[in-house]
Structure formats: structure tokens, C-alpha cells
Amino acid sequence: MSIASLSSLGWGPDLADAFSHLSSQSSSSLVPGRVVRYTRGLLSVRTAERTWLARTAGRLLHRAASTEALPTIGDWVALAPPPTGEGDALLHAVLPRRSLLARREADTEHEPQLIGANVDVAFLVAGLDANFNPRRIERALTLAWQSGATPVVVLTKADLLEDPTERVREVEALAPGVTVIAVSAPRDLGLDAVRSWLPEGKTGVLLGSSGVGKSTLVNHLLAEARLVTQSVRTEDDKGRHTTTHRELFELPGGGMLIDGPGMRELGLWGADEDGVDATFADILEQSAGCRFSNCQHRAEPGCAVREAVASGTLPAERLENFEKLQREQARQARLTDPLAQADHRRWLKQRTEAGRDRSLAKRRGGK
Structure with missing residues (x-):
């Protein structure tokens, strides 16, 4: 050969x-x-x-x-x-990579866990059961955009709902421009839509927590039971780990798919802010209408983002998650990017000097 x-x-x-x-x-x-x-x-x-x-x-x-x-x-x-x-x-x-999907290791802030390289499509898998969590989807979207892969949201267990359309629309609203596919592997619902993203030579990766049905999805895409599956725990709808390694599977008719252990924690890694910006593009667009260009969307007058929350056009939980991921990204940047570390040191120095000046002025005023 x-x-x-x-x-x-x-x-x-x-x-x-x-x-x-x-x-x-x-x-x-x-x-x-x-x-x-x-x-x-x-x-x-x-x-x-x-x-x-x-x-x-x-x-x-x-x-x-x-x-x-x-x-x-x-x-x-x-x-x-x-x-x-x-x-x-x-x-x-x-050899040079065209993409790299990585997350922060749960027990360390200084080393990433590599999830997959040279990935074209990141399938963000979430189950339509009691464990459904929009905030987790936003976090997974951020990781996917940051990696250089194209995100696609796959909502498994669609057979649990009489009509999953409302859930699909909900996810489409928090992931503008991202394809959202409702899937029921046992009923062969949505599998062709997933396959269409993986023509010959293209690689996808499954990203989701344990119990969302990743192994079941792989088995149906392979048309054979290659991976062991287990049902979720009935008391909390959380999954049991069944996959203990990462493997790249060649699919019938072309395309490849990477599967690995489920991940409940998806810590951000790296200094690149593009992932957060792409996931919350709607908030960044709204912030252009704020009165102040450096608006922090807290108590500033004329904040277009807070006005959107008050009017109900922007969920407060989405803004909270945006701010949370921004803080997490900034912290990671300080840990991994020398330029960000230098900026943070300058900010600390300025803050310390300003505090010292205020204290000195206060003491002088009290004399």
C-alpha cells in the first residue's frame, strides 16, 4: 500500500x-x-x-x-x-495540526488534557433528559470554537419527548448559526444528519458527559456494537463511565469519529478569547449599544445589555455564564500567556499605587 x-x-x-x-x-x-x-x-x-x-x-x-x-x-x-x-x-x-481540542485538567491549572487533534467537527452531545443543562452547552461551545473545529450540537434521547422541537429551538437561540440535531439512536432519528457532517477524510469528535448516549451513538453510526453501554442512574439521571480510552473509528461510507470518556467538567484552556466571543456573539453585539465603551454590564447607566436582561430578550443566566467564562478565560490567560501576565502585573501595580495615594490623602486630610 x-x-x-x-x-x-x-x-x-x-x-x-x-x-x-x-x-x-x-x-x-x-x-x-x-x-x-x-x-x-x-x-x-x-x-x-x-x-x-x-x-x-x-x-x-x-x-x-x-x-x-x-x-x-x-x-x-x-x-x-x-x-x-x-x-x-x-x-x-x-506533524502540524489544523485544530486541537483541549480542556483544563480538573486537578491542575497548568496542564491541559488533550481531547483530540485535527478535528473538523466537534459534536457537543447533550441528553434530553433531566440532566439537560444549557449552561454546559455554552461551555462546550466555547471549547469547540476555541479549538478551530466547527461545533454541532447533538441532542440525544429525543424519544423521551413527545416533540423535541421546543428544545431544539432553545439551543438554537443560545448557539446562533450552529447546527442543532435531535437524535434518537434506537429509532434511527437524526443519524443521517450526523453522518452528513463526516464525509470521507473528515474527522469528528464527541464531547459530552457520561450518560448522554455517546457510546450508543457511536455503535449506531458504526452499525455494530463496538462499545459497551450502560443505562444512567435512575436516582439522578447521571451516567456511568463505560469508555476508558480514546479511539478514532472509521465509519462505513467514509469519515472518522473520536470517542472517549465522558467529561462532566469542561475547564477552559489557553489565552484565546475567540471561543467566548463566538459563543456569546449576541451579547457582544448588544454591548455595542452601551453608553460607555468599557461598560462592565453591572450598574453603569445606559447599559444596553442590562436593558436586554430587564426586557426579557436576554436570559439573566446567559449573561451570568458569559461573565463567569470571561473571568475563567482571563485567569487562564494570566497562567499561560506572558503578555497577559505582564498586563495583570501592571494592573495590580496601578491598583496598589492608587490605594496608597488614597490612604495618604486620607491621612493628610485627617490632620
Whole structure:
């Protein structure tokens, strides 16, 4: 088989040029491949010839400035197969990515968890049961826009409602311009609409908490029971973890889909504000009508955003979530972006000096 046979996995001219440049500078005999399975640092890489178990070269581990530079599911990589054809391949480099979906790790603010690379479509999966949460959808939208992938909201368990149209319209209102699909996998409702986003060579990823039906959706798209599924807990409609690794599946008729463990927490990662701005474009548009250009939408006179909340055209919960995600984004920027850190230090210095001046003026006035 030739390298061209990797086209069904998304291989193209840009990747070929990057690999050619890399391999010409390497003393090792390298082949390109895509990471199709990731389990606690163990990688499976699909090449034109076969699928290899691979370990990351020490040089790549040493040179990686952060977790973001390390290989993850969906990455295109350059690896050296074992000379004898037996044993593990050695992964030497990660080829340039066109997108990267990552979240802040639950236990740390300094390292991200990589969810998927080279993703074209991020399917944001939410169940139409008692666990439905619009605020969680807004957060997932922010992550998706920030990654460079196109978000699509998939509302599973549509068979639980007599008519899911109202829920679809509700989500369309909080995600302007984003496609929203109501799905019932057992009834084959909405599956063709999901498939239409994944023609040959395109990659999607499922993003959602446990119990929303991601594994069931994958099984129906694959037309076979590849993943174990479990029902949600009846006492709170929360799911049980059934997927313990990340895997890239090739779908019948073309396209690929990445599935992994459910994630109840979706912490923002990175300093890029585009994700928040894209998710809450309606609020930014309304803020253009505020009297003051630096309006904080709190108690300022002439605040168009607060007027929209008072009139009922903007839900107060949506504004609260916007402000919450803005604060979270700013904090992440201070932790990861040197320029943002410098701006924050200047702001703290100015605030300290202003406080000192007020205290001095007060003392002088009291004498």
C-alpha cells in the first residue's frame, strides 16, 4: 500500500509537504501515520501498512514545552517502525495540526488534557433528559470554537419527548448559526444528519458527559456494537463511565469519529478569547449599544445589555455564564500567556499605587 492510501484518514498535500521536510532532516527511516487509539499514554498508530503500538521518543518528550506538544488521539505523526517488524514503533514527531481540542485538567491549572487533534467537527452531545443543562452547552461551545473545529450540537434521547422541537429551538437561540440535531439512536432519528457532517477524510469528535448516549451513538453510526453501554442512574439521571480510552473509528461510507470518556467538567484552556466571543456573539453585539465603551454590564447607566436582561430578550443566566467564562478565560490567560501576565502585573501595580495615594490623602486630610 502507498502513502496515498491514507487519504481516507485525512492525509493531504499539506501533511505530505510537512512530512517530506521532516523526514529529509532525520537519520531514521520514518513513515507517516495517524494516532487512532490513546490509553494512558499508550498509542496505536495507523500507517499505510498496518497499525503499530508506539512509544514516544525520549527526545520528543524532552523537547516538549508542555503537554500540548505531545501526541494525542487524531494526531498525524512521524514514526520509525522496529527494524525487525516486531515490537513497538518509535514516535519521533507530531506533524502540524489544523485544530486541537483541549480542556483544563480538573486537578491542575497548568496542564491541559488533550481531547483530540485535527478535528473538523466537534459534536457537543447533550441528553434530553433531566440532566439537560444549557449552561454546559455554552461551555462546550466555547471549547469547540476555541479549538478551530466547527461545533454541532447533538441532542440525544429525543424519544423521551413527545416533540423535541421546543428544545431544539432553545439551543438554537443560545448557539446562533450552529447546527442543532435531535437524535434518537434506537429509532434511527437524526443519524443521517450526523453522518452528513463526516464525509470521507473528515474527522469528528464527541464531547459530552457520561450518560448522554455517546457510546450508543457511536455503535449506531458504526452499525455494530463496538462499545459497551450502560443505562444512567435512575436516582439522578447521571451516567456511568463505560469508555476508558480514546479511539478514532472509521465509519462505513467514509469519515472518522473520536470517542472517549465522558467529561462532566469542561475547564477552559489557553489565552484565546475567540471561543467566548463566538459563543456569546449576541451579547457582544448588544454591548455595542452601551453608553460607555468599557461598560462592565453591572450598574453603569445606559447599559444596553442590562436593558436586554430587564426586557426579557436576554436570559439573566446567559449573561451570568458569559461573565463567569470571561473571568475563567482571563485567569487562564494570566497562567499561560506572558503578555497577559505582564498586563495583570501592571494592573495590580496601578491598583496598589492608587490605594496608597488614597490612604495618604486620607491621612493628610485627617490632620
